[in-house]
Amino acid sequence: xxxxxxxxxxxxxxxxxxxxxxxxxxxxxxxxxxxxxxxxxxxxxxxxxxxxxxxxxxxxxxxxxxxxxxxxxxxxxxxxxxxxxxxxxxxxxxxxxxxxxxxxxxxxxxxxxxxxxxxxxxxxxxxxxxxxxxxxxxxxxxxxxxxxxxxxxxxxxxxxxxxxxxxxxxxxxxxxxxxxxxxxxxxxxxxxxxxxxxxxxxxxxxxxxxxxxxxxxxxxxxxxxxxxxxxxxxxxxxxxxxxxxxxxxxxxxxxxxxxxxxxxxxxxxxxxxxxxxxxxx
Numbered sequence: 001x002x003x004x005x006x007x008x009x010x011x012x013x014x015x016x017x018x019x020x021x022x023x024x025x026x027x028x029x030x031x032x033x034x035x036x037x038x039x040x041x042x043x044x045x046x047x048x049x050x051x052x053x054x055x056x057x058x059x060x061x062x063x064x065x066x067x068x069x070x071x072x073x074x075x076x077x078x079x080x081x082x083x084x085x086x087x088x089x090x091x092x093x094x095x096x097x098x099x100x101x102x103x104x105x106x107x108x109x110x111x112x113x114x115x116x117x118x119x120x121x122x123x124x125x126x127x128x129x130x131x132x133x134x135x136x137x138x139x140x141x142x143x144x145x146x147x148x149x150x151x152x153x154x155x156x157x158x159x160x161x162x163x164x165x166x167x168x169x170x171x172x173x174x175x176x177x178x179x180x181x182x183x184x185x186x187x188x189x190x191x192x193x194x195x196x197x198x199x200x201x202x203x204x205x206x207x208x209x210x211x212x213x214x215x216x217x218x219x220x221x222x223x224x225x226x227x228x229x230x231x232x233x234x235x236x237x238x239x240x241x242x243x244x245x246x247x248x249x250x251x252x253x254x255x256x257x258x259x260x261x262x263x264x265x266x267x268x269x270x271x272x273x274x275x276x277x278x279x280x281x
Contacts, residue, residue, distance in 0.1 A: 004232045005269070008261050009034035009073055011189060011238035013209070015250055020049055020072075021060040022250075028068035030254040036074040036105075036236055037061070039095040040088065052091070053098040061099070073234065074135070074162075074187060076105040079142075080119055082112065089123055093130040103135045103186055105162050111143045113153065120157035135186065137162040140170035140197075141204045147173050151181040163229070164189040164238065166212060169220045170197050170204065178228035185229055189238040190261055192218030212239045215260040216267075226268035227275070237261050 010027040012018075012035070018026065020037050027035045041048040051058050065071060075096040078089055089104065096104055104127065110116045123134040136159050138150045147168065150161045163178070163185045178185075191212040198204050215222055215237065226235065237257045245253050 006232050006265065007033040007073075007234040008258065008265070009036060009234060009236040010254060010257065011036045011236045012038045012076065013238050013240050014257060015245070015254065016240060017047060018250055019047075020051060020057065021064045024061060024064035024068055024070050024072075026251055026254045028064075028070045029251060030258040032070060032237075032254070032258055034071045034073040034234070034236075036076060036238075037072050037099060037101070038077060039075045039092050039099075040078060042077050042079075051095045051099065053095060058095070058098065065100070072099045072101050074103045074105060074236065075099065075101045075132075078104070078106045080106055080108040080110055080116060082110040082115060082119075085119075086122065086126070089134075090126060093127055093132045096132045097130040101132065103133050103160065103162075105135050105137055106159075107137045107139050107142050108144045109142055113143070113149070116143075117153055117156045120153060120159045124158035133186070134159040135162040136160070137164060138167050138171065138173075139164075139208075140167045141201050141208075145171050147171075147177045147181055151184055154184045161185050162187055162189060163225075164191075165220055165222055165225055166191050166193055166208060166238075168225065169193065173225075175221075175224055175228040178225060182229040182233070185233060187234050187236055188226065188229060189236050190215050190222065190226075190264070191237070191239040192216060192220050192222060195219035210240055210242045212241060214239060214241075214244075214256060215264045217260070222264045223267035223271055226265060227271040231272065235261060235265060 010032045039051045
């Protein structure tokens with residue numbers, strides 16, 4: 001019995017300071033199928049990447065896509081804080097459509113989940129005009145910090161969910177929850193980390209943005225998490241490590257992440273095969 005191997009991508013956060021055209025080419029050299037692209041600056045310390053349709057970087061990125069066959073599957077990132085951000089997400093969706101992306105990752109600091117549901121509903125309606133679905137990420141230190149809550153909001157609004165193995169692990173997500181809500185997850189972000197979480201919010205932020213562990217080298221139950229989702233769910237390796245990147249460089253880091261992801265995904269496939277065997281009479 002064989003399992004269907006998912007597409008494997010390289011998230012922008014794994015190489016945050018790498019411009020999108022180079023990210024595509026590095027991903028291709030490492031054997032990835034797709035990348036995620038940041039079309040909006042998230043923090044003041046990040047480099048802004050102008051991927052507006054027709055911009056020089058947009059044209060260079062699309063040239064890299066055409067020459068390598070590595071596509072752009074998702075774009076990011078918008079933190080929904082309750083302010084009027086519609087013009088921002090419309091610009092992001094315009095860029096996403098031109099890049100060929102299918103989803104736009106968002107998170108929420110807004111604690112009024114009734115208002116948040118309304119915002120996500122408007123985003124989903126707007127996204128339909130661009131072929132872009134908003135995907136709500138569960139984040140341990142933000143207001144949507146459980147998979148059941150994200151699923152409730154997704155079903156109310158028409159959005160979907162980005163599942164990140166770091167944050168899912170930090171909030172105690174179970175395999176049963178992943179199985180129950182897996183139909184709402186078009187993309188799993190993959191990384192590893194120690195079982196024990198950082199003690200402070202600042203520690204969680206630093207871990208999330210700057211120092212994650214290579215898949216398979218930490219304490220997360222990655223194979224089990226992948227196996228709990230629908231077979232073939234795409235996997236995007238989101239594993240930033242400032243220290244490792246400084247030591248070995250961009251291409252070697254991408255190569256290492258791809259090899260590690262392949263190994264974890266193979267283990268998940270073995271779990272699926274074993275589970276099917278147990279179900280057979």
